[in-house]
Structures are given as C-alpha cells and as structure tokens.
Amino acid sequence: MSVQTWTWIIVGITFTLYFGIAIWARAGSTKEFYIAGGGVSPLANGMATAADWMSAASFISMAGLISFMGYDGGVYLMGWTGGYVLLALLLAPYLRKFGKFTVPDFIGDRYYSNTARTVAVFCALIVSFTYVAGQMRGVGIVFSQFLQVQIHIGVIIGMCVVLFFAFLGGMKGITYTQVAQYCVLIFAFMVPAIFISFNMTGNPVPQIGMGGTLENGSYLLDTLDDLHTKLGFSEYTSGSKSTWDVFAITCALMVGTAGLPHVIVRFFTVAKVRDARKSAGLALLFIAILYTTAPAVAVFARTNLIETVSEKKYSDIPEWFKNWENTGLIAWADKNNDGKIQYVAGNALEGKKPIFTNARGSNGERILENASMKTNNELYVDRDIMVLANPEIANLPNWVIALVAAGGLAAALSTAAGLLLVISTSVSRDLIKMQLRPNISEKSELMVARGSILVAVVIAGIFGIYPPGFVAAVVALAFGLAAASFFPAIILGIFDKRMNREGAIAGMVVGISLMLFYMIRYKTGLIGVMDPRPASEWWFGTSPEGFGTIAMLVNFVVSMVVSRLTPAPPQHVQDIVENIRIPSGAGKATH
Amino acid sequence: MSGKKAKEYWSKNLRYLAILLSIWFVVSYGCGILFVDELNNFRLGGFKLGFWFAQQGSIYVFVVLIFVYVKWMNKLDKEYGFDEE
Numbered sequence: 001m002s003v004q005t006w007t008w009i010i011v012g013i014t015f016t017l018y019f020g021i022a023i024w025a026r027a028g029s030t031k032e033f034y035i036a037g038g039g040v041s042p043l044a045n046g047m048a049t050a051a052d053w054m055s056a057a058s059f060i061s062m063a064g065l066i067s068f069m070g071y072d073g074g075v076y077l078m079g080w081t082g083g084y085v086l087l088a089l090l091l092a093p094y095l096r097k098f099g100k101f102t103v104p105d106f107i108g109d110r111y112y113s114n115t116a117r118t119v120a121v122f123c124a125l126i127v128s129f130t131y132v133a134g135q136m137r138g139v140g141i142v143f144s145q146f147l148q149v150q151i152h153i154g155v156i157i158g159m160c161v162v163l164f165f166a167f168l169g170g171m172k173g174i175t176y177t178q179v180a181q182y183c184v185l186i187f188a189f190m191v192p193a194i195f196i197s198f199n200m201t202g203n204p205v206p207q208i209g210m211g212g213t214l215e216n217g218s219y220l221l222d223t224l225d226d227l228h229t230k231l232g233f234s235e236y237t238s239g240s241k242s243t244w245d246v247f248a249i250t251c252a253l254m255v256g257t258a259g260l261p262h263v264i265v266r267f268f269t270v271a272k273v274r275d276a277r278k279s280a281g282l283a284l285l286f287i288a289i290l291y292t293t294a295p296a297v298a299v300f301a302r303t304n305l306i307e308t309v310s311e312k313k314y315s316d317i318p319e320w321f322k323n324w325e326n327t328g329l330i331a332w333a334d335k336n337n338d339g340k341i342q343y344v345a346g347n348a349l350e351g352k353k354p355i356f357t358n359a360r361g362s363n364g365e366r367i368l369e370n371a372s373m374k375t376n377n378e379l380y381v382d383r384d385i386m387v388l389a390n391p392e393i394a395n396l397p398n399w400v401i402a403l404v405a406a407g408g409l410a411a412a413l414s415t416a417a418g419l420l421l422v423i424s425t426s427v428s429r430d431l432i433k434m435q436l437r438p439n440i441s442e443k444s445e446l447m448v449a450r451g452s453i454l455v456a457v458v459i460a461g462i463f464g465i466y467p468p469g470f471v472a473a474v475v476a477l478a479f480g481l482a483a484a485s486f487f488p489a490i491i492l493g494i495f496d497k498r499m500n501r502e503g504a505i506a507g508m509v510v511g512i513s514l515m516l517f518y519m520i521r522y523k524t525g526l527i528g529v530m531d532p533r534p535a536s537e538w539w540f541g542t543s544p545e546g547f548g549t550i551a552m553l554v555n556f557v558v559s560m561v562v563s564r565l566t567p568a569p570p571q572h573v574q575d576i577v578e579n580i581r582i583p584s585g586a587g588k589a590t591h
Numbered sequence: 592m593s594g595k596k597a598k599e600y601w602s603k604n605l606r607y608l609a610i611l612l613s614i615w616f617v618v619s620y621g622c623g624i625l626f627v628d629e630l631n632n633f634r635l636g637g638f639k640l641g642f643w644f645a646q647q648g649s650i651y652v653f654v655v656l657i658f659v660y661v662k663w664m665n666k667l668d669k670e671y672g673f674d675e676e
Contacts, residue, residue: 066646071627071642071645071646073646074623074624074642074645074646077645077646077649077650078619078623078645078649078650081649081650081653082615082619082649082653084653084657085611085612085615085653085656085657088657088660088661089608089611089612089657089660090608093664207647210637210638210647211635211636211637211638211643212636212637213637219636219637220637221637221638221639221642222637237631237639237642238628238631238642243624243625246624247620247624247625250619250620250623250624251620254619274661274664274665274668274674277657277660277661277664277665278661280657281654281657281658281660281661284653284654284657285654288650288651288653288654291650292647292650292651295646295647578597581597581600581601581604582597582600582673583664583668583673583674584668584672584673584674
C-alpha cells in the first residue's frame with residue numbers, strides 16, 4: 001500500500017479514538033471543564049501532562065533542530081526536562097495544596113489583589129498565545145504533508161479538529177484524549193527510531209545506538225564529526241554558541257517550563273499533594289523516553305541526510321526529496337551547474353525562506369529566486385521536516401512513515417487543546433467570573449468558556465498561518481515570557497512569607513515588559529515599524545531565547561526590593577502560606 | 592497543628608530541596624555546560640562524556656531526582672503526621 005493510503009488508515013483510526021473519548025468524557029460542570037473534576041489518577045495525569053507538554057515542537061521540530069545544532073541542541077533537551085525538577089520540588093505540591101483552578105487564582109489570592117490577578121491573566125494570555133501559535137503551525141505542516149495541500153489549509157483543518165476536542169470536553173475530555181495521544185505519539189516516535197538505530201548500528205535501543213559503531217567499525221558520532229568537518233560545518237559534538245548563551249537559554253527554558261500555566265494547571269487535577277509529586281515524576285519519565293531518543297534521532301537523521309544528498313546527482317535523488325521540494329521545505333539551486341547537490345556550510349539562500357519562480361530548471365528542480373551566490377552551499381533544508389522525512393530518508397516501510405504523521409498530529413493537537421483551555425479559563429473564570437460578573441451562573445460560565453475557546457482558536461490559527469519563525473524558535477520565546485513573569489511570583493509566594501502585593505505586581509510587570517521589549521527588538525521586530533536588531537547588539541551576548549533568564553532575575557530583584565519597602569502582607573495571607581507548606585488536608589479544589 | 596512541628600517539617604523539606612537542587616545544577620549546568628569541554632576529553636563508549644551529559648545523562652538524573660524526592664517526602668509526611676488519607 002502507498003504511504004498516502006496508510007496515512008489515511010492510521011490517522012483515521014487514531015482520530016476515531018480521540019473523538020470517541022472526547023464524546024465519552026465531555027464535561028458537564030465547570031469543575032469538570034476546568035480541572036477534570038479533580039480526581040485524575042497520577043498515572044493518567046502523568047501521561048496527559050507528557051502529551052500536553054510534548055508539542056509539535058518536541059515531536060516534529062526538536063530532533064530536526066538538534067540535528068542542525070549538534071551539541072547546542074542540548075539546550076532544548078536539558079531545558080525542557082530539567083524544568084520538571086523545579087516543578088516537582090518547588091511548585092506542584094504547594095499549588096495543589098492551595099487547591100484552586102488556575103495560576104491567576106493563586107496569584108490573586110496569595111497577593112490579595114485583583115490587580116495582581118489581572119496582571120497574571122494577561123501574562124497567561126501572552127504566554128499561551130505565543131505557544132499555541134507554534135502548535136498551529138506544526139499542525140499545518142503535518143496536515144499539508146499528508147494531504148499534499150498548502151500549509152495554511154492544513155492550519156485551518158487543524159483548527160477545526162482542536163476546536164472540537166476542547167469545545168466539547170474541557171479539561172476532562174482533554175485529559176483522557178491526551179492519555180490516548182501520548183500512547184500514539186510515543187509509539188510513533190519510537191518505532192522509526194528503533195528501526196533506524198538497528199539498521200545503522202545493530203543496536204535497537206536508540207539511546208545506546210547513538211553511541212554505537214557503524215558497520216565499518218567506527219563510532220557513529222566520530223563519523224558524523226568527520227563528515228561535518230569535511231563539509232565545513234563545525235564539529236557535531238561541539239557547539240558554536242557561547243557558553244553563557246547556552247547557560248542562559250537552558251535556564252530560561254527550565255524556569256519557563258515550571259512557569260507555564262498549561263503545565264501547572266495539570267497538577268490541580270489530581271486528588272492529593274502526594275499524587276501531585278508522584279505525577280510530576282511520572283510525567284518526566286514519560287517525557288524522558290522521547291527526550292533521550294530525540295538526540296539519537298537527530299544524529300541518525302543528520303548522518304543519513306548528508307550521506308544521501310551530498311555530491312549526488314539531482315536526477316538520482318529519491319522521491320521524498322522531490323515531494324518536500326514541492327511543499328517548499330527543501331530547495332536546491334545548482335550553482336556550479338554540475339547537476340550534483342553540494343551541501344556545505346553557509347546559507348544557501350538570501351533571506352530565511354526559499355522563494356520559487358514557477359519554472360523548472362534543466363534537472364527538473366524548482367527554480368529559486370533568492371539563491372545566494374555568496375556561498376557554495378546549494379541545499380536548503382527546513383529544520384521542521386527532519387523527523388517527518390527521517391523514515392523516508394532511511395527507507396523504512398510505508399506504514400512507519402504514516403505512523404509518524406499520526407504521532408505528529410497527536411503531539412500538536414494535544415498541546416494546542418491544553419493551551420486553548422488555559423486561554424479560555426483565563427477569560428471565563430479569572431476575568432469574567434472573578435472580576436466582572438461574580439454572579440454568573442455555572443451554565444453561562446461554561447458558555448463563556450466555550451465561546452472564548454472559539455475566539456482563541458481563530459487567533460491562534462492566524463498566528464499559525466503567518467508565523468514569526470521556526471516552530472521551536474517561537475515556542476522558545478513563550479518560555480522566556482513565562483520565566484520572566486510567573487515563576488518568581490509563584491516561588492516567592494510559597495517560599496517568602498514576607499512577599500507582598502506590591503512586590504509581586506512590580507516584579508511581574510517589569511519582568512514581562514522587559515522580556516517583550518527584548519523579544520520585539522532583537523527577534524520579531526514590529527511589522528512595518530522596525531526590523532529586529534542584529535545579534536551583535538545583544539545585551540551581554542544573550543540571545544532572545546536566553547533573555548528570559550535575565551528578565552527573571554530582574555523580576556526577582558524588583559520583587560524583593562519593592563516588597564521590603566512596602567507593608568508586610570496581612571495575617572490571613574501569611575496563614576495561607578503556612579498552610580500550603582503542609583501537605584495534609586488538601587481536600588478538593590474549590591471555587 | 593503545632594507551629595513548632597510545622598517549622599521543623601519545613602526546614603527539613605528545605606534541606607532536601609537544597610541537596611536535590613545542587614545535584615540538579617551540577618549535572619546539567621556543571622557537567623553539561625560549564626565543564627563540557629573538560630569532560631569531552633573523557634569518553635563513554637562512542638560518546639564524549641560532556642556531550643553525553645548534555646544530551647542524555649542529565650535527563651536520566653532528573654528523573655531519578657524527582658522519584659527520590661517523592662520517596663523522601665512521603666517518609667517525612669508520615670514522620671510528622673502530615674500524610675493524607
């Protein structure tokens with residue numbers, strides 16, 4: 001059977017499963033809608049957290065990014081797992097004990113202030129929207145690949161599907177769909193990895209195969225280092241970023257992980273404090289399975305890619321190459337007219353994305369308008385396709401290729417649904433119920449929640465169609481924003497009894513503004529107003545992805561100074577702090 | 592609950608956190624980033640050691656750390672009678 005047929009079958013089966021679960025677990029009350037009723041088992045919550053967490057970026061982009069970054073890719077691996085240690089040790093148990101529905105709930109009560117709550121809501125919205133934009137893009141890429149349509153049509157299809165889950169099921173539906181999605185995505189990620197690892201190194205465990213030897217007896221990683229050096233790239237196992245920048249990015253990603261509202265909220269859904277701790281551990285275990293495999297996949301993919309294309313004739317190149325070229329994610333310009341692909345260091349293009357004319361060249365390739373004549377590199381490969389194309393590059397059976405498409409969809413959809421829920425909760429509960437209309441009935445609150453999901457999906461879709469960069473790069477900025485805003489306010493709220501309203505608000509506002517400023521100035525620019533400034537002007541050589549670390553430190557300092565200059569929090573708040581430090585008597589989460 | 596008991600419980604909790612987070616820092620930022628070049632002079636099979644810590648080892652340690660924490664805290668809760676039914 002063809003890849004196309006297999007894809008239809010596997011995606012069809014998995015989607016039927018998700019829809020079935022979504023209908024079975026639809027939410028009837030706000031409590032079910034927001035926190036799945038509060039009785040999810042640690043195991044189910046661990047899987048759901050893992051699926052919620054492992055997004056299109058983890059599944060589709062991360063291994064690809066790493067395969068182009070080499071050692072530097074470690075920032076994502078450590079950053080996106082190490083945060084769970086912080087989450088398990090510093091946040092999850094206490095927030096569960098506190099027993100509310102959302103992060104702004106905690107901020108609002110702990111800092112006895114609706115202003116603080118509002119600031120937290122806006123931070124949650126900014127973080128979640130930045131993050132969800134990346135997810136919609138990922139959904140679009142996968143759909144466009146297997147339906148052979150334009151990416152923006154893929155995004156629109158994805159929007160409709162996500163809307164269905166989130167709309168119907170709320171947190172309850174999402175949680176149980178995510179358990180299923182975790183199983184699909186991890187299976188889909190592991191099967192090709194195991195195949196390729198076995199084919200290349202004779203060892204079926206990718207984590208070990210990565211350090212194994214090839215048929216000719218030399219170590220895989222050494223071979224890859226040699227290939228890289230020969231083609232003019234820097235050695236795979238050593239990085240090109242500065243030590244400080246690697247440090248800053250890793251830290252921002254870790255702290256951001258622990259501060260992401262859609263991750264934190266998962267720990268409100270378990271019954272007890274000890275369940276919250278345990279499910280954080282399980283979540284990381286489930287995540288680690290993919291995260292320790294991804295760097296292996298990166299090495300396999302990189303080696304395979306170089307060996308398949310380098311110095312090969314375009315006319316002899318396998319079918320997958322031309323398919324991806326048709327979607328615009330691979331481009332080749334025969335600069336020296338030898339009909340062979342030269343893949344060496346340097347940008348193949350002027351600008352970031354290929355621009356094609358409608359014509360075909362003498363070898364049948366799509367003609368590029370913006371091939372750069374300054375370098376000898378003829379090949380442009382979009383980082384996002386590495387995982388999706390990997391099974392094809394490695395010549396795996398068609399059903400494996402189809403499985404990867406289903407896994408990518410599971411990853412993107414589960415995360416997007418979780419994020420959209422946080423967005424709608426922020427609006428329906430934290431803004432409308434807690435502030436604007438406290439007397440709203442449960443039924444209307446549910447309606448508002450569902451309505452805001454609809455609006456959020458549309459906005460997210462627009463971001464997905466006009467994305468500001470690679471999927472993972474956009475997502476990385478959401479972490480900086482979370483690190484710069486929530487993390488200090490929550491940590492200080494638990495560990496510093498003296499922290500007060502003034503300090504927390506000042507810290508959050510300064511932190512997120514600074515991060516936004518830096519991000520716009522050096523990464524995204526403002527469309528029509530200014531372009532991003534070059535890397536040479538970065539403060540202390542800190543990239544926008546790593547700047548969350550600095551913004552977080554500034555947040556901490558501002559919070560501490562301001563809180564010590566203003567009155568201590570009232571006694572009942574200090575009692576709350578005493579209380580959340582003790583696990584017993586957590587009870588059920590309440591309004 | 593008595594304030595003294597709660598205080599003692601909390602300071603033990605903080606000590607556990609200090610131990611676990613130090614290990615967390617050393618394996619990731621230490622072995623994986625700051626001293627990666629030094630460690631890369633050593634090898635673990637086909638891996639350079641520093642590279643292995645950055646892309647594999649630190650993640651394994653993270654998982655272990657959380658489960659150690661879960662174990663310690665469950666014991667501590669019981670010791671102080673703060674465990675839930």
